[in-house]
Amino acid sequence: MSFWEYVRNRQELLWFETYQHASMVLQCLLLATAIGLIIAIVTYRSKTASAMATGIASVLFTIPSFALFGLLIPVFGLGVTPSVIALVLYSLLPIVRNAVVGMSNVDPSLVDAARGMGMSRLRVLFKVEMPLAWPVILTGIRVSAQLVMGVAAIAAYVSGPGLGDQIFSGLARLGGANAVNSALAGTVGIIILALIFDGFFVLIGRFTTSRGIRG
Numbered sequence: 001m002s003f004w005e006y007v008r009n010r011q012e013l014l015w016f017e018t019y020q021h022a023s024m025v026l027q028c029l030l031l032a033t034a035i036g037l038i039i040a041i042v043t044y045r046s047k048t049a050s051a052m053a054t055g056i057a058s059v060l061f062t063i064p065s066f067a068l069f070g071l072l073i074p075v076f077g078l079g080v081t082p083s084v085i086a087l088v089l090y091s092l093l094p095i096v097r098n099a100v101v102g103m104s105n106v107d108p109s110l111v112d113a114a115r116g117m118g119m120s121r122l123r124v125l126f127k128v129e130m131p132l133a134w135p136v137i138l139t140g141i142r143v144s145a146q147l148v149m150g151v152a153a154i155a156a157y158v159s160g161p162g163l164g165d166q167i168f169s170g171l172a173r174l175g176g177a178n179a180v181n182s183a184l185a186g187t188v189g190i191i192i193l194a195l196i197f198d199g200f201f202v203l204i205g206r207f208t209t210s211r212g213i214r215g
Helices: 003-009 011-043 047-062 065-076 080-104 108-116 121-158 164-172 179-208
Strands: none
Touching: 003 011, 003 179, 011 047, 011 080, 011 121, 011 164, 011 179, 047 080, 065 080, 065 121, 080 121, 108 121, 121 164, 121 179, 164 179
């Protein structure tokens, strides 16, 4: 059976697994973005605190994915929960690092001017610092999306949802019928999703970044 015949015969399953994969990545990315921005907001004014936050995220990022999933199994079992926890942890580093860098590099004179106009620290954060840092923050989210898209495939190791099941199933049956087609279908699907997500974030950047900053 050719690859295209394999895809056509299993298109319903492949569409479902593609939806699962995209949904898991998007939800984990949103959760990691919320957590990462909170960490950055709390720590970016202090070099020591921001260095500690970035360092912890870096340590988590260096843990091999199979090892992390393996460590999560005894505590959370198999399925969605360990998959989500692992993906969120892997997403944090680019988001935290870029958010800290972006906000800490905002021109202090602009912050002083905003404070001089009577703005509170909270208003300065959300009206001045975060909008100016947004392109850098978005780049971190975009990098995380690409990283997590691939790591999400390994979630099949803990019975997580998504296209990783196609890859693991194919690799487990190498030499058997449609083994290569299965692994290839999962891989191609993830590549396509990664391109779609990247294009989506490019559009977000165009619509949410002011022309002055883009210029």
